[in-house]
Amino acid sequence: MKKDFQAGRLTTDDIIVIKEWVEQVETYGPDSLRQVWGRGDRMNPDVLNRELRIVNLWNDHDLDGHLKGCRSSSFSRLGRIIYKVVDNKIQIIEILKVTPDHKY
Structure with missing residues (x-):
């Protein structure tokens, strides 16, 4: 990640958000990335407010093809x-920016 930041591929804001992602995985496990949250919830599914818009915060999804x-x-x-996910632990394969045609 440091190399990507130095090369300008990641911004300071990107690094902050990626650290939040890592913190969520470490605290709540990889299944939490699929969780839907109400706006205003702070990573607490027990307080999910059904009246608020519900979102998959990370737009987490399975990949196909070569991935x-x-x-x-x-x-x-x-x-x-x-x-x-291997043995309920995250193995990061790559951190990247997608192209306009959404190719990884």
Whole structure:
């Protein structure tokens, strides 16, 4: 990540959000990335307010093709964390920015 930051591929804001992603995984486990949250919730599914708009905060989803078995989480409009879960632990494959045609 440091190399990507130095090369200008990641911004300071990207790094902050990626650290939030890591903190969430460490605190709540990888399944929390698929959780939907109400606006105003702070990573607490027990307080999910059904009256608020519910979102998948990280737009986390399975990948297919050459990345089948991996998942993708969005850390910005174009930023993605490509990872897989092995023994309930995250293995980060790549942190990248997607192209306009959404190729990884």
